[in-house]
Amino acid sequence: MDRENFTEKFFEKYGNRNIMPVLFFSPGRVNLIGEHTDYNGGFVFPCALNYGTYLLIRRTDENLLRFSTANFNDDSETAINGLFVNSGKKWINYPLGVINEFIKRGIKIKGLEMLYYGDVPNGAGLSSSASIEMVTAVALNDFFKAGLSTIELVKMSQKAENEFVGMNCGIMDQFAVGFGKKDNAIFLNCDTLEYENVPINLNDNTLIITNTSKRRGLTDSKYNERRSECERAVELLQVYKPVRNLSELNIEEISILEKYITDPVIRRRATHVISENGRVLEAVKVLKENNILRFGKLMNQSHDSLKSDYEVTGMELDTLVYEGRKLPGVIGTRMTGASFGGCTVSIVRKSESAKFMNELATVYHARTGLIPEFYQPEISSGAARIENQD
Ligand code: GLA
Numbered sequence: 001m002d003r004e005n006f007t008e009k010f011f012e013k014y015g016n017r018n019i020m021p022v023l024f025f026s027p028g029r030v031n032l033i034g035e036h037t038d039y040n041g042g043f044v045f046p047c048a049l050n051y052g053t054y055l056l057i058r059r060t061d062e063n064l065l066r067f068s069t070a071n072f073n074d075d076s077e078t079a080i081n082g083l084f085v086n087s088g089k090k091w092i093n094y095p096l097g098v099i100n101e102f103i104k105r106g107i108k109i110k111g112l113e114m115l116y117y118g119d120v121p122n123g124a125g126l127s128s129s130a131s132i133e134m135v136t137a138v139a140l141n142d143f144f145k146a147g148l149s150t151i152e153l154v155k156m157s158q159k160a161e162n163e164f165v166g167m168n169c170g171i172m173d174q175f176a177v178g179f180g181k182k183d184n185a186i187f188l189n190c191d192t193l194e195y196e197n198v199p200i201n202l203n204d205n206t207l208i209i210t211n212t213s214k215r216r217g218l219t220d221s222k223y224n225e226r227r228s229e230c231e232r233a234v235e236l237l238q239v240y241k242p243v244r245n246l247s248e249l250n251i252e253e254i255s256i257l258e259k260y261i262t263d264p265v266i267r268r269r270a271t272h273v274i275s276e277n278g279r280v281l282e283a284v285k286v287l288k289e290n291n292i293l294r295f296g297k298l299m300n301q302s303h304d305s306l307k308s309d310y311e312v313t314g315m316e317l318d319t320l321v322y323e324g325r326k327l328p329g330v331i332g333t334r335m336t337g338a339s340f341g342g343c344t345v346s347i348v349r350k351s352e353s354a355k356f357m358n359e360l361a362t363v364y365h366a367r368t369g370l371i372p373e374f375y376q377p378e379i380s381s382g383a384a385r386i387e388n389q390d
Contacts, residue, residue, distance in 0.1 A: 001054075001070065001117055010056045013068050013075065014113045019058060021113070024142075026135035026383035027052035028120035029127045029176035030209055030345050031336045032185055033302050034280040036310055038170030040230050040273045041191035041245035043280035046172055047200065048180020050378040051120040053131040057139050060111035065099070067092050070117040080109055086164065091116075094132040097164025099140065101156035107146045114139075121373070123219075124211050125337025129165070130173035133157035134383040142385055150382070151193065154178040167220050168227060169338075180382035187284045191247060198284055200379055205292055205331055206353055208346045210324075210360065211373040212316040216341035223338050226269065226310065233270040236261050246270055251278035272309035276302060296332025296347050300325065303334035303344075312339045316368055320344045323363045328352050 001009075003023070011017050027048035034044035060066075066077045069091065076092060078084065083103055084096045095114070102109060116135070120126045137153040140146065148156070157174040161167050171190055179186055184197040200207075230246055237243055240260045249256075254274055261267040279298045286294040303321050307313040313321075317335045321344055324333045329352025336345040348356045357374045364372050 001119075006054060006056060006070065006115070006117055009070050010058075010113075010115045013115060014058070014066065021056035021058040021115070022139075022142075022385060023387045024055045024057065024135050024139045024384065025052060025386050026055075026131045026138065027177050027180055027380050028131045029173055029180065030207070030343075030377065031172065031176070032345060033283045033299055033334070034172075034276060035302060035306055035334075035336070036226060036312065036338075037247065037273055037276050037280070038172040038188075038190040039168075039227055040247050042189075042247035042273060042277045044172045044176075044188050044190060045185050045198075045280050045283060046176035046188075047185040047379045048177055048382055049120065049126065049375075050380040051126065051375065052177070052380075052383075053116060053118040053120070053128070053135045055117075055135045055139055056115045057143065058113045059143065060113055062111040064111050065109075066113045067095065068115045070115060080111070090165075091132065093165050094129055094160065095136040097160030098133050098136045098157055100164060101137075101160055102140050102144070102146065105146070105148075107140075107144050109140070109144065112143070121211055121343075123216055123342070125335075125339055125342030126209070127173040127177060127337070129161060129167070130157060130169075130177045131383075133160055134174060134177045138383040138385065150178050153383075168224050176382075178382050180380060182381045183379050185379070187280075191245065196284075198287060200287070201290070202292055202347060203290070204350050205347050206350045207377060207379075208348050208353060208356065209336070209375040209377060210320050210344045210346065210357075211375070212320060212341055212343065212368075213370045213372055214314075214316045214341035214368075219338055219340050222312070222340055226312065229266055229269045230273060232263075233261055233266050236266065237270075246273040247277050249274050251275060268309040268311075272305045275305055275309075279305075292331055292347065296330075299332030299334045299345075299347065306335055306339070314340050316341060316364075316370065317344060319364055319367050320360065320372065323367075324356070324360050327356050327359055329356060 329349030
């Protein structure tokens with residue numbers, strides 16, 4: 001939707017054409033490698049997308065917060081009167097959870113009219129939730145002159161999702177959409193929060209995101225189950241050494257898991273996390289050396305590990321990945337995000353990209369009955385006000 005139509009929708013909802021709303025944008029993200037490592041204190045390598053969430057926002061004199069979205073019909077308003085409780089409407093819980101974090105910090109929230117519009121598919125592993133949270137956080141920080149740093153806004157958004165929405169996510173998504181830098185991926189140590197921007201130069205290759213178009217069901221409960229399995233692994237490893245998280249073990253230590261973790265399921269989960277951290281370290285190194293072929297191989301290995309050891313893929317993702325790998329010009333392809341559905345991310349030679357999308361769509365549809373969606377994203381910058389007027 002262009003700016004003019006979006007603003008028109010805002011005026012249709014809220015009237016008063018004399019006062020212009022301000023526009024903010026927060027990207028979604030795609031994780032290139034380093035999956036299910038963030039809540040294990042490990043490494044991730046995501047980048048922000050040019051798809052995400054737009055927010056038009058304007059102050060009012062009323063003691064009300066008004067929420068609306070241009071994606072579907074669902075308007076609501078709520079009086080500002082202390083902390084908010086879960087609204088029962090899923091999408092509004094994301095901004096409400098963030099607003100609560102501001103209130104908890106003693107920041108006085110006054111009347112607002114807000115219209116959201118997202119062009120990142122919902123619940124497809126591209127961080128639509130973090131994108132709504134961060135666009136709200138950045139807008140409130142600006143409007144109420146709260147003076148909070150990006151890392152504080154990131155942590156407040158993660159807290160909103162953990163405590164208000166009830167999804168026990170790590171910090172990767174909010175960090176990526178908050179700190180994204182155009183044409184760079186973020187190499188983040190999720191334990192120390194130290195990070196480095198790494199330029200993404202894929203030569204004559206391109207990034208393609210493919211959405212399985214599968215409706216995801218049990219993602220949150222399976223996600224929490226994986227988290228507890230990792231915690232269990234850490235408990236069992238205390239006899240070996242007093243680790244705080246699985247990422248304190250390096251790749252050479254995978255061989256000791258057999259001795260200390262007898263449950264094969266828990267052992268496989270730990271194997272994934274430790275091997276995935278090793279892959280991220282190597283992936284960042286080879287990317288800096290411009291070795292895209294090796295980067296692609298590591299993406300492939302990441303998927304295989306998420307399928308066999310971590311068991312978070314499923315038939316649809318595996319079909320996209322393993323059929324995709326048979327096509328010419330595919331350098332690497334893997335699931336991205338929490339998954340059990342959602343999207344894959346692939347690096348494909350530019351000259352073969354049209355063929356890749358056509359042929360993959362045909363075989364995927366034949367196997368699953370579903371129609372995949374393709375995105376060729378640009379790597380964009382983090383959440384920000386994108387216009388100056390107030
Ligand atoms: C979701 C979570 C992230 C991360 C990924 C898996 O996107 O929100 O914190 O755990 O899954 O890598």
